[in-house]
Amino acid sequence: MSNIHEIVVATVAFFVLVGLMVIVHELGHFTVAKLLKVRVEAFSFGFGPRLFGFKYGETDYKVCLLPLGGFVKMTGENPGEGEPADDPAAFSSHPRWQRMLIGVAGPIANFILAFVLMVFYFVAINEVPNIKTTTLEWVSPSSLASQAGLAPGDVVTRFGNIENPDLETFVDLAERSPNQVLPIVVNRNGQSVQSSLRIPADISSRGYDLSPIGLFLQIVQDPMQVDQVVSGSPAEKAGLRTGDIIVAVDGHNFHTVDPMRNYLQAGKGDPVTLTIKRNGALIPPLVAHPSLQDSQYQIGFAEVLPADPPAHDRPMSLVNAMADSMDFCRVNSTLIVETITKIFSHQVSVKQLSGPVGIARMAGQAAEMQGWFPKFGLAAAISLNLGILNLLPFPILDGGMILFLLIESVLRHDINMMVKERIYQAAFVLILVFFAFVIFNDVTKLPIFTHLKP
Numbered sequence: 539m540s541n542i543h544e545i546v547v548a549t550v551a552f553f554v555l556v557g558l559m560v561i562v563h564e565l566g567h568f569t570v571a572k573l574l575k576v577r578v579e580a581f582s583f584g585f586g587p588r589l590f591g592f593k594y595g596e597t598d599y600k601v602c603l604l605p606l607g608g609f610v611k612m613t614g615e616n617p618g619e620g621e622p623a624d625d626p627a628a629f630s631s632h633p634r635w636q637r638m639l640i641g642v643a644g645p646i647a648n649f650i651l652a653f654v655l656m657v658f659y660f661v662a663i664n665e666v667p668n669i670k671t672t673t674l675e676w677v678s679p680s681s682l683a684s685q686a687g688l689a690p691g692d693v694v695t696r697f698g699n700i701e702n703p704d705l706e707t708f709v710d711l712a713e714r715s716p717n718q719v720l721p722i723v724v725n726r727n728g729q730s731v732q733s734s735l736r737i738p739a740d741i742s743s744r745g746y747d748l749s750p751i752g753l754f755l756q757i758v759q760d761p762m763q764v765d766q767v768v769s770g771s772p773a774e775k776a777g778l779r780t781g782d783i784i785v786a787v788d789g790h791n792f793h794t795v796d797p798m799r800n801y802l803q804a805g806k807g808d809p810v811t812l813t814i815k816r817n818g819a820l821i822p823p824l825v826a827h828p829s830l831q832d833s834q835y836q837i838g839f840a841e842v843l844p845a846d847p848p849a850h851d852r853p854m855s856l857v858n859a860m861a862d863s864m865d866f867c868r869v870n871s872t873l874i875v876e877t878i879t880k881i882f883s884h885q886v887s888v889k890q891l892s893g894p895v896g897i898a899r900m901a902g903q904a905a906e907m908q909g910w911f912p913k914f915g916l917a918a919a920i921s922l923n924l925g926i927l928n929l930l931p932f933p934i935l936d937g938g939m940i941l942f943l944l945i946e947s948v949l950r951h952d953i954n955m956m957v958k959e960r961i962y963q964a965a966f967v968l969i970l971v972f973f974a975f976v977i978f979n980d981v982t983k984l985p986i987f988t989h990l991k992p
Contacts, residue, residue: 564581566648571643577627584602773839
């Protein structure tokens with residue numbers, strides 16, 4: 539994909555994605571404000587000068603010049619506006635609990651959007667790969683699979699009473715057999731090996747995750763390609779670069795990050811030798827020394843999203859779709875909370891955050907990928923993250939407004955207007971500085987810059 543084509547796709551995908559997230563978020567505020575009879579002066583997509591729109595009733599629905607966000611303007615919402623105190627339609631005239639409901643309505647709308655998007659995906663689509671054979675990419679040491687004598691590279695020729703199960707059949711049978719022992723036969727270098735595999739009670743196949751058994755299944759054919767290298771990481775110190783293809787790790791062929799990550803945990807920090815192909819040719823092996831980050835050994839790189847294998851649709855029932863959507867939202871909500879916690883505890887660098895440019899790259903990649911899951915999954919994940927970030931107790935954000943209202947509820951009087959104005963002004967400056975830093979950080983991670991590293 540040419541650079542111009544990539545930029546165009548990423549830009550269009552970004553504005554479509556962000557536009558949907560912003561409209562839904564602001565629609566949450568708008569709907570609750572209207573229900574509580576608060577006057578809404580403007581419903582805006584974007585900031586800055588008004589480009590076009592229309593006025594209906596007392597609200598100006600408009601699109602503004604800078605499309606990075608949006609807002610709902612309510613009468614008496616901002617400190618120091620000087621709105622009449624006796625205006626019953628002003629935001630400030632309503633009880634604090636009602637103002638808190640309006641504040642939390644935006645993030646809740648994002649949570650609902652994420653849930654609905656994934657329910658629709660699972661009910662209407664739910665792509666599953668057409669992988670005709672089940673190949674074990676990695677077997678975790680000391681796991682149930684290892685105890686059964688299974689090994690990386692084994693091809694399953696019989697599982698339970700099913701001959702030559704494809705990947706979907708293999709995973710489905712494992713999921714339906716908790717607390718059971720199933721016979722398994724594998725082909726290992728032309729030899730047939732028979733064994734029995736115990737399935738634990740906590741088995742779950744969501745995302746083809748059979749890690750409770752110790753199995754990592756091969757779901758793609760191509761080796762991993764490096765998308766980003768974390769600054770100061772073991773990978774960077776070893777000489778790994780953006781665009782490198784990782785052919786093998788200590789001779790093991792890993793096609794995705796998860797089995798490699800498990801391998802690093804098993805090694806407990808031992809150095810690993812990376813076989814690398816750069817610009818189509820093998821280079822001398824690189825040696826990386828994994829570092830311990832939050833109880834996990836890592837070398838510090840992100841892979842290019844692998845191309846999806848051919849797939850077919852297998853829609854779920856509504857009940858199962860809702861359960862899987864809840865699981866998706868729970869996992870992705872936990873990830874963002876953990877990331878924020880690690881940043882504040884200095885376990886993760888703030889440089890790993892992505893802003894508009896990073897989101898645009900991800901949106902462009904998802905748009906170019908085959909299938910619908912990358913598109914629905916990214917949209918739902920961003921919607922969740924937008925909702926959670928807006929709930930942070932920081933002035934200007936929804937969470938900051940809610941925090942002020944909670945403090946005033948405890949004090950039983952409003953915080954001094956001059957104090958509020960100063961806090962908001964300081965917060966605005968900090969937001970601008972942080973925004974500029976994140977954009978700069980995004981730009982420095984673009985391939986044009988990472989390829990220039992020595």
